[in-house]
Amino acid sequence: MSVPLSHVLIVASLMFAMGLGCVVAWRANVIMMLIGIEIMLNAVMLTFVGGSAHWGIADGQLFSLMLMALTSAEVSLALAMVVYLHRRKNTVNTDQFDSMKG
Amino acid sequence: MLPTYLTLMLLFPLLGGLTCALAGRKLPRTLVEVFACATVWGSFLCAVLAAAAYTAPQVITLADWFTSFDLSIPISLYLDPLSLSMTVMIGFVCGLIHVYSVFYMREDQDYARYFALLNLFVFAMLTLVLGETLPLLYLGWEGVGFCSYLLIGFWYADPANADAGRKAFITTRIGDVALMIALAWLFQLFGTLSVTKVNGMGFLMPGSVITMLGILFLIAAMGKSAQMPLMVWLPDAMAGPTPVSAMIHAATMVTAGVYLLARLLPLIGGSQVALAAIAVTGGLTAFYGATCALAQRDLKRVLAYSTISQIGYMMLGVGAGAVTAATFHLLVHAFFKALLFLGAGCVIAAMHHEQDIYKMGGLKRSLPLTFWSFLVGAACLAGIPFTGGFFSKDSILLAVWLKGGVLYQALYLLGLLTALITAFYSFRLVFLVFAGGNGHVHRSSGLTVMQLVLIPLAILGLFGGLLDLPAYLGGGYLSAFFEGLPAGDLLKVSHEQEIAMQVLAGVVALLGLAAAYFRYGKGRAERMREAQARPSALIGFLAQGWYFDKLYHLVLIRPYQACAGFFWERVDHGVIDASVDGLGSGLGGAGRLLGRWSTGKVAVYLISFAAGGALILGYLAWLAL
Amino acid sequence: MEATLFYILAAVLLTGTLLAITARQAVRSIVYLVTSFFALALMFYLLGAPLIAAFEVIIYAGAIMVLFLFVIMMLELESPEKLPQPHFTNWLPALLLAGAVVGSLVVLLCSRLRAVPPGFVEIPVRQFAFALFKQYGVAVEVVSMQLLFALVGALYLGRRR
């Protein structure tokens, strides 16, 4: 393939930044924040796969795979927590969770 | 033998003082009194023995006080004619006053404290006189000040007395500091603090340095000897018991300044400016004291101002370089002033502690012994011819005249004027207290003994002139004795000139006496009436000591107190401490502000976090560009 | 040809993502995201990682997104009016930050990559598997522990008090 590595990386960066923007902007909805995190992690995976292809070794792909597993673990825990908190406070707006501050 | 005498001379009163101080309250009163008197007389005995054994000036080192590298201060004593004559005088006068005190203080419960301080005073005074190293001299110098402080405030329950003591202590401390500084300077210059060595090295230094040193010593003397402008404490010091006034504030301590200057004259005599300063101070003070004494109503205050004035004469003498004359006057003055004070003490005791001379009168009959003694004292003070005071004062005036120059001649005239005033106020006192109708007195057995004490003093005062008769009368014992002193180089004077001067002085004294007689001896009742009225401005001015007290209060004391408060509340609290506290609370406030960043909203956290990331990446990118 | 495909996929990917993050409804956002993940999977394939591409589709688009959907349904968050939307003031810092991050990354990633890269190499599944079980066996163990404890945690939180 004749795409320069830098282009892959730029796409990944854009995606990463979008994910970051999503996390920062969607303070009203935890679930959208989690989605943003997923986007960021997918950008990371893209980088790894690109790097892997660039160097011709499998390590990067492996890292992606492990990231996927890690993400799924994280998401399951996060969603469980969201459910738990929603049950307590009946909201998913993170701004409502501010009983501790200062 | 001499070292033993000297050591014992110092140890006796020290021992007495310490014993009285530590155990006095537990011992019976009589024992304490006897012990206290015995130590002082023992000391006097030693002084006499030392005088007998004396052959030539001698330095006696007893022990080491402290040594730090090249600063070595031994406890060494110096016996020369000057100190010898002083010790004898001190021993004698103090011994008498101790005896007098036993009776004077009969009713007071605090006898132990009194005698302890009195004895300690004698010790300190002797140390001052005998000390060969300046720090040792200073030990005595401060020691007498300390005892004087406590003795002035002896009846401490009255705040006024304590205030007087405090005033004396602080005022003299100003002089003491000058002495300390002079001392440090001397050490820097000569590497030694021995009086004898320093005296011998004065010529090594430029005149300006000697002048400065002279001025410092003069300031020291001003404090201790109540010279202008540090004289304000002495009249107040009369708050102490009268024997104390006699002993400390008339005969001994206050002359310490004169002694110091006389002692160091070989050094400071090298500077004419310093001598002139001393002479001017003395002359002015003599005049000041005499004028103030004119207007006083309090018996003891009259005497106090007269003391100031007489010490002024002595200073004048030193300033003229006449150590012998000054010492002569010092000794004679010690006798007659002690006499006057003790006489006044008798009067006061007899008058139930009444001190206003306008409320007295007629004591001539009820207290004849006191009257005659007091008269002798007043005559000496006034310089009535052929009394001791006449000769001594005259030798000073003579020396001043002989010194020559406009300044000294002016001072001579001032001295003469002062002599006139002196004669006037002395007899004013005599007339007001003793003349007139019958005075009611309170008699006691103590009073008799007290009056007996006056006799030896009266004799000494009256015949004190024998100590140093003028040359035309065969020359003086004292002059011969002092001849060995380094600075005794007086100009020789013809007998005629001397006689002329003495006649002049005698006339002046008699004039004063006559004036006093016409004003107070004849017009006594009139004066009494006048005293009830409001005093005139001049009288008020003189009575208040030229308002020096008020001036100092306004210029020094009030600002001092105000500044103390200001420094504490405005500067220390208001600026320094407040700025530190302000820094603290400022930091705390900043911290609270920073803590507010933790809003509790996770989105804010994330934004901050991401912003941090963006900054770091941005920085790295900027580097890479 | 592959390059063209790559750029097309990249466009799809980024558009999908953009739509996903700006969607008004969570459900709709999930759908956009699934689309873009499909594009991502294809890109993985193009980059010589067929296995990862497959997992991407199976795990991400399949499992994780469904999990999201499930939770959204369960919490009855599907209707947009129940949720406050990000305001412009929320988007502004997001835009700024994202822009800054992208800008700096682009500068860094493109600036000095002048040396000729070895080019893209396809990695056979065999090599992948070899690496996975020979070289990174321990990683698998660690991840499995992690998954186990994700389960433990989720169960613990789900416990009714």
Next chain:
Amino acid sequence: MTSLIPILTLLVFLPLCGSLLTFAVRRSDNAVRGVALAFSLAELALSLLPLMLSGQKAAGAPAGFFLYQDAAWIERFGIRYTLGMDGISAVMVLLTAFITLIAVLSAWGVKERCGLFFSLLLALQGAVQGLFLSLDLFLFYLFWEAMLIPMLLLIGVWGTGRPVYSTIKFFLYTFVGSLLMLVAIIALYLMHGAQTASYTFALPELVRTNIPHDIGLWLFAAFLLSFAIKFPLFPLHTWQPDAYCDAPVAGTLMLGSLLSKTAAYGLIRIAFPLFPEASRALTPLIYVVAVLGIGYFAWIAFAQRDMKRMLAYSSVSHMGFVALGIAAWSPVAVSGALLQMVNHAITTGALFLVVGMLEERADSRDLSRYGGTWGKIPLFSFFFLVFNMASAGVPGLNNFVSELIILVGTFRVAPLAAAIAFLGTILTLVYTVRLVQEVLFGKEKKPLELKDLSPREAGMLAVMALVVVYLGVHPGPVLDLFKTPLEVLLAK
């Protein structure tokens, strides 16, 4: 004998053992007092012991030290456990032992948490002893800071007034200074290491470091700041009146008599020898603050109504002479400063003690409450007067000698500073006589139930008064002890 018994280690650790033991028996107040007294007496005896050895030279020790001990401690940094005793430290150690004994006796009446109190007192003593003996800069710093904690608690727990505020203020002030000193110590260590390739904190080694002028200035400034705060010197003193006032009597005694001496000791032993050039350059500054302090504090002391606060200001004012003597850095002046440290410790300590006794009796430190005590409690009044006069510099008592030596020594170097400083003694007298007058003289303003001294109190004061007089008339032995070490210190 010196090799068989580690006297120096014992000197440091005996109080610490005492501290632990005291704490262990804290259930019984009597046992606590007994143990504390026994240990402080033992320490005093132990600190007298080395005086017999002065003049000898210990094996391996730097010049001037007659007792020496050295062991590896933290080898990675070349930190060693090095203790050494020369004349200066011998006197300081003796002083510490003496003052602590007095403090223990003065705290006899402490009822609340008696065990902890004495335990802290002894721990503090151990730290101070360690500080006076350590020859390793790191060890010195360790003890320097270790003093803070017992002091913090002594003021805070048993204090009166606003103890917490005062104690934290005291702590923070000293802590800021000492941390900057730590930076300087590390920098010095690194410079020395870079120059000689031997990384060590040993003081005799570090003295030989070749320090560039401007760096030396900064390092010296850090040391100076730290010591100046503890001293305290002029603008850095505001912790001091508060701490002195609010501390319990024994605490004030330790603080005023010992802790301020550690700073002066540090200047003499460490700061000046380490940075000869920089200290020369900054000497004018020290002169200024010393002179300013002497006058300013004496002046402020006059305005106080609270006796303890007055004494606190008086204490700083007197410490100004120490600073003056050190700044002059001539043998005479420094020996005067050292003697003044001893004298100040005893005089000020005794003054705090008598004021404490008065407060104990009438529960007030307000000057205007008192008056005419001379007639009621003569014994007390006698001691009160003696110590006040000593403080005012009446000759024959101790302070006079040291102040004179300082004056003479400083005058050679800086006549103006010395002269102005001594003008300050007028102000000293002013507030001293005010204190004496308001307490002893006049009439009682309000009838107070006052009891004269108990035998314990009288004994303490009598001993202190004896020392005051002894040092006033025969300070020779003490001055002799300073001679050799000062020759060594000033040779550089």
Next chain:
Amino acid sequence: MTISDLYTIMPIVITAGAALFVLLCGPMLLSASLTAIGVTASAAAGLWAALGTPASTQAVSGLCFTPLARFLIPVFCFAAAVTLLLSHSYNERRGIKGEEFPATVLFALFALCVLPCATNMLILFLALESVSFAFYILVSMDLNRAESGEAGLKYLLMGAVAAAFTAFGFALLFTGSGTLQLSGALARPDNRAIISAGWGVILVGMAFKLSLVPGHLWTPDVYQGAPAPVSAFLSTSSKVAAAALLLILLALFPPMPELRVPLAALSVLSMVLGNLAALLQQNIKRMLAYSSVAHMGYLSLALLSGSRDGYAAVLLYGAVYTAMNLAAFGAISSLSIDEERELVTDYAGLGFTAPLRGGVLALAMISLAGIPPTAGFIGKFFIFYSAIKGGSIALAIIGILSAAASAYFYLRVVAQLYMHRSQAPAPRAVSLAEGLALCLASAMILVIGVYPGPLLKAIDTALQ
């Protein structure tokens, strides 16, 4: 892989086994015995690691018992054991039931043990994320307190974003260098920009883990919300783990001068902000959180020096900080009654009514303030020593000054403990386990403070 290889990684095996065992047999055993198993396992793992000899080659592919691991694993095990000891009675009081707590602690310990043994970035990353993961669970374990769950959510969200950053950083490092292995110098000079971008991103991720400003904001909330023993564990082990990760990576790559400024900025901001924000903080756990921010600032100051001394200082400080914070949070946990003693003023007079715990808390505060003869002083000394040696004198002075200010809030606690009267009833008696834990922690503080020689030697060996 042989048995002897297994022996060398035995600590990992022990902890993993114990975690699984507790999880499986939990329902059948008493909670006390679960705690006992956990403590025994962590003690065993720690002792094994401390006594074992480090290997130079990988034991299992991806894991190697390095000298660093030999130093760090005992520290982690110590922290875990103390946490378990503390948590037993705490959990009982709070109604935190079940085997999940000890099992998760052991899981965290397992991950912590893996971390220093990792020989490639993947395992390193996974270990680090597992640690965080365990803490997400532990923080929200207290179902009875709303704050606990809230803290969990915050930690999780922040942690996940940070993990994404870290992962991105690893991805860039990989792309730049072409390998995930942690051996040999890796950077290709031509790809330096990518590597530096990767470093930058990793630094951001680590700023979260180490709670350096501006990634510190979660810290007070999480410390406050989490159960006290968890805060103890979290504030120590996860920080040391993150620091260790940075150490490993820094040792791997040649010096990156461009990182100096960001790291210095993070360090200074953390020192200053942490200490200032703690000054007037009323809540003791939040106060400790800000103090933790500041302490991590000191730690990164040492990292900044980039020298061997600096790294040694990081390790020493990690160990010291572990002891101090365990003691502090241990005392807080043990002194808590039905609800947490949140405010500093709640501790009034406890120095006398609860002498052991009050004393330990005071000791911890004194040590945190860095006053001799405690470990905190030695730690701080080493940090500033290395910073000055590394040439960052200005930073060292800023740090020192902020440390001086910090004494205020530590002393405030001491003052409350000893200088104020207590209104509250006397706290319940200390349990044996808690007493043991507290004594262990304070003994460590004192021993390191007085005689740090052996520890320093161990650290020097660990850095070979």
